[in-house]
Amino acid sequence: MSGIQINRRTVFGLAALAGAGSARAQTGQVGLGSPSLVFGFSGRAAAAGRFADRHGHEKQLADFRGRVVLLNLWSSWCGPCRIEMPSLDRLAAAFAGELAVLPVSFDGRGWPAVDDFWGNRFANLTPYLAKDNALTESYGALGLPFSVLIDRTGREVARLPRAAEWDRGAYRSLIAKTVLTQR
Structure with a gap:
């Protein structure tokens, strides 16, 4: 047996690199210690997937066409997901009306789990609950958090298979550029 240990992080990283390489991805380092955005899927139609609002009304990404x-x-239960949520809330506030930030939860316990974490802390975000695994499967997400920036026409701009400070640096710049170029 080899001395190499394979863990979830290694598998996730290798899968992301393999997927990016097969699509001839360009990645950009976004800052010291910041995970790189993956641009190799840019231009692809956003994946289909169902999620529901708190009232059980089904939503899909196509419902948000016309907005970034x-x-x-x-x-x-995902530590990095919990850590990045405040930055997503600040980002949603900064780009109110221009950007739809859609936090879609994959909590098996449903709304009680979301509510236990969410409380009244994120005034600028509306949580959603996944109806199935279609979104994670369509994007090949092997872990959470996993984020995808989608333009107003429903095409992917970039993705990030890790947590980030979304309201800072190159992440915020890319979002601002996407919002401004598609007005």
Whole structure:
């Protein structure tokens, strides 16, 4: 047996690199210690997937066409997901009316799990609950958080298979550029 240990992080990183390489991805380092955005899927139609609002009304990404969307796949048990949520809230406030930040939870316990974490802390975000695994499967997300920036026409701009400070640096710049170029 080899001395190499394979863990979830290694598998996730290798899968992301393999997917990016097969699509001839360009990645950009976004700052010291910041994970790189993956641009290799840019221009592809956003994946289909169903999610529901708190009242059980079914939504899909096509419902948000005409707005720039930051889809964030997360779960309340995911530490990095919890850490990045305040930056998503600040981002939504900064681009109110221009950007739809969609935090879609994959909590198996449903709304009680979301509510236990959410409380009244994120005034600028509306949480959603995944109806199935279609979004994670369509994007090949092997872990959470997993975010995808989608332009106003429903095409992918970039994705990030890790947590980030979305309201800072190159992440915020890319979102601002996407919003401004598609007005």
